[in-house]
Amino acid sequence: MNVLQELFADILERKQNPSAESYTNYLFTKGEDKILKKIGEETTEVVIAAKNNDKDELIYEVADLAYHCLVLLAEKGLTVADVEKELERRRGKLSKVGDRKEIENL
Structure with missing residues (x-):
């Protein structure tokens, strides 16, 4: 089992057995809208870290984004698999590049 699968298993465990002090439990309690809001926030933070060329911050923010995406998968009944x-x-x-929409410069 890799670290993403292990983290996902922990998230599922928290969903099945909530703990009042758990941030993961907080997200599940608040529901899909809160989870999606956090994904949006983390995505923006990934972009900012990348634009600032801060590698440590980029790693940190990508990890946050991955965690919140795993929470969303659990919320929707999907898996890492x-x-x-x-x-x-x-x-x-x-x-093919031509099959994709043009990406404008930031």
């Missing part, structure tokens, strides 16, 4: 399966499905496929 579901994401892994999708990534495996994409592996080796050629993605």
